């Protein structure tokens with residue numbers, strides 16, 4: 001027996017994937033652990049164009065990417081603060097399924113994202129039995145860097161909210177992605193909120209409420225009357241009644 005015959009095969013390399021966008025609430029296939037936690041050194045922003053899922057090539061939507069914090073600090077962003085920790089979840093992918101999952105993610109998230117690695121910090125209180133070791137875990141993360149064509153850079157928040165409100169794709173309305181992210185971040189920890197996401201969510205809710213109001217039957221008819229320069233619906237009702245009486249009068253005169 002040679003020395004090499006007695007060597008115990010090494011554990012297959014662990015593969016961890018960090019999700020900070022839709023991966024938080026839409027897990028990849030073939031994972032056996034899902035751990036909430038955070039990474040540092042980045043800022044999460046809705047600065048990545050998406051031409052599928054939540055938009056179309058003709059009318060692309062917006063999704064999140066991570067921006068290197070030191071690069072972001074040089075930009076003029078209307079949302080001028082960002083939490084030190086970018087919260088999300090890390091998934092441990094079964095070793096024999098790693099290639100399959102990478103392929104799945106490349107298909108799912110094409111469009112400008114590239115692969116990076118970053119230390120992931122499990123949230124305080126995560127059972128140590130589910131962790132590979134104490135301390136941060138090296139995790140793969142997909143990032144749309146400023147060099148990629150789909151990167152938009154800083155956006156006016158109200159225009160961005162309008163854009164998200166109006167965008168739709170084969171996976172549904174862009175606003176569901178935004179609100180899905182807001183809800184799933186809230187569920188991770190008491191400190192996992194992200195002002196950029198919350199502010200956009202509030203703005204889109206306000207736009208949706210306004211649209212709903214404008215599309216309600218009562219509001220539509222009010223708008224139609226005022227567009228026609230006919231005053232309010234109730235005054236028009238009275239005008240109509242008055243016109244009705246004149247018609248009736250003319251009718252009476254003709255027949256008499």
Ligand code: BEZ
Nearest residue numbers: 019020021022023109142
């Ligand atoms: C995410 O959900 O974290 C994500 C996945 C793929 C590309 C970019 C972000």
